[in-house]
Amino acid sequence: MATTGTIAEGAKLNMQVTPGEIQCNKCGKITTISFKETDALTGLLLFKCKFCDSTDTKIIKGKSAIVKNIKIETD
Ligand SMILES: [Zn+2]
Numbered sequence: 001m002a003t004t005g006t007i008a009e010g011a012k013l014n015m016q017v018t019p020g021e022i023q024c025n026k027c028g029k030i031t032t033i034s035f036k037e038t039d040a041l042t043g044l045l046l047f048k049c050k051f052c053d054s055t056d057t058k059i060i061k062g063k064s065a066i067v068k069n070i071k072i073e074t075d
Contacts, residue, residue, distance in 0.1 A: 020062025024049035030060070 020033045029051045047057050 021060050022047050022049070022057040023060045024052060024054055025056040025058060026054040027052045031057070033062075 021030050022033060023030050027049065029049065031048075031050045033047070047059065048055050049057055
């Protein structure tokens with residue numbers, strides 16, 4: 001079994017970030033949110049309604065999978 005020249009050598013990591021949407025329970029408006037690496041630290045701020053500043057919101061899109069697709073490509 002050959003172990004030289006592993007797959008990882010030519011692998012490319014493709015990460016696709018999906019923007020999410022939240023709906024405000026107070027005013028009913030939808031706020032589009034985008035996830036950035038830095039936002040993970042201040043996650044709560046992401047889910048604030050940008051119209052009325054309420055944090056009483058629900059996620060309607062992008063709930064579970066922020067990272068949509070990780071694909072390994074080899075030559
Ligand atoms: Zn609102």
